[in-house]
Amino acid sequence: QQQVKQSPQSLIVQKGGIPIINCAYENTAFDYFPWYQQFPGKGPALLIAIRPDVSEKKEGRFTISFNKSAKQFSLHIMDSQPGDSATYFCAASRGGSGGGADGLTFGKGTHLIIQP
Amino acid sequence: GAVVSQHPSWVICKSGTSVKIECRSLDFQATTMFWYRQFPKQSLMLMATSNEGSKATYEQGVEKDKFLINHASLTLSTLTVTSAHPEDSSFYICSAKTNVDYTFGSGTRLTVV
Numbered sequence: 001q002q003q004v005k006q007s008p009q010s011l012i013v014q015k016g017g018i019p020i021i022n023c024a025y026e027n028t029a030f031d032y033f034p035w036y037q038q039f040p041g042k043g044p045a046l047l048i049a050i051r052p053d054v055s056e057k058k059e060g061r062f063t064i065s066f067n068k069s070a071k072q073f074s075l076h077i078m079d080s081q082p083g084d085s086a087t088y089f090c091a092a093s094r095g096g097s098g099g100g101a102d103g104l105t106f107g108k109g110t111h112l113i114i115q116p
Numbered sequence: 117g118a119v120v121s122q123h124p125s126w127v128i129c130k131s132g133t134s135v136k137i138e139c140r141s142l143d144f145q146a147t148t149m150f151w152y153r154q155f156p157k158q159s160l161m162l163m164a165t166s167n168e169g170s171k172a173t174y175e176q177g178v179e180k181d182k183f184l185i186n187h188a189s190l191t192l193s194t195l196t197v198t199s200a201h202p203e204d205s206s207f208y209i210c211s212a213k214t215n216v217d218y219t220f221g222s223g224t225r226l227t228v229v
Contacts, residue, residue, distance in 0.1 A: 034217060043122070043209050043220040044160065089159060093218075101213050103150040103162040 003027050006090050006107025013080055014115050021110045022074045023090035030092040032101070035064065035075045038087045038109075047075070047088075080114045087111050118144045118214045122221025129200055129228055137195045137224045139210035146212035149193035151185060154207040154223075166193050200228040 005024045013019045025033075031052055036044035050057045050064045050073065057064045063076040077084055088110045095101040119142040129135050139149060148167050152160040164180075166172040166187035174180045182204075184196040197204055205228045210221040 032217075036220075041207075041223070041225065043223040045220070046217055049217055101148070101218075103152075103165055104160075104211070104218060105162070106159045108159045 003105045004090060004092050004107045006110060008110060009108065010111040010113075012113045012115060015081060017080055017114075019077050019080055019084075019112055019114070020074055021088055021090070021112070022072065023092075023107050024070075024072045025092050025105075026071065027092070027094070027105075028071070029094045030105075031095065032093045033064070033066065033073050034091050034104070035062070036089045036091065036106075038089065044089060077112075082114045082116050085112060085114050118212070118216075118219040120146070120210060120212050120219050120221040122210055122224060124224055125222060126225040127227070129226070131201055131228055132199055134196055134198045135200055135226060137197075137208055137210070137226075139193050139195075139212070139221050141191050141212050141219075144212075144214060145190035146193065147190065148213050149187055150211045150213070150218070151183075151193075151195050152209045152211065154209060156207075160209060197226065200226070202228045204228050 003026050034049035035047045037047050038044040048059045048062045050066050052068050061078040066073045090107040091104040093102050093104045121140045123138050151163045153163050154160045163178045164172045164174045166185045168187050168190050172185035187193040209223045211218045
């Protein structure tokens with residue numbers, strides 16, 4: 001059973017456009033929702049994360065929108081650049097703040113290409 | 117910020133041999149370490165959770181006798197793939213939980229020939 005569903009699987013956007021990646025979760029016990037960027041052969045790097053007490057969070061060019069009632073969250077990348085081309089994963093966990101947290105459940109990933 | 121150092125970054129081994137992967141937390145104490153496996157063009161799948169000084173907890177379908185995890189100190193956790201076979205070839209990544217978020221190692225590409 002896939003607990004975090006991510007879409008689209010792949011996405012091509014022109015430079016300067018705003019790619020949007022969506023995720024939906026099933027486990028209402030999840031309370032930490034991060035987004036990771038991964039380049040080939042490297043470990044994932046945290047971009048931005050949100051907790052369910054807020055509906056939106058911005059950090060630089062990255063924005064997370066969170067809809068608790070719909071159990072959905074999305075990543076927006078403003079002013080996208082070719083260097084943003086990578087695979088993006090959403091994830092979720094329970095007990096994400098402080099100690100005693102579970103491991104992360106990842107979405108299947110989105111392969112993003114930003115065309116010059 | 118918190119850094120997890122993972123070694124080796126890549127390893128090639130013969131079928132039937134064992135391989136050890138190390139993850140060290142460099143500037144913090146990692147009470148809990150998570151181990152993930154990622155097959156090509158796929159997502160990260162949690163294999164096991166290790167807590168310092170206690171036995172690891174394995175996810176369903178992960179063979180605990182094949183993937184030995186040791187977390188003997190607050191700064192070092194190891195994953196040993198025993199009697200490796202070609203189907204064990206994958207990208208293995210460790211992650212430690214800090215007070216803020218999860219920090220990942222850079223991964224180990226294991227190829228079993």
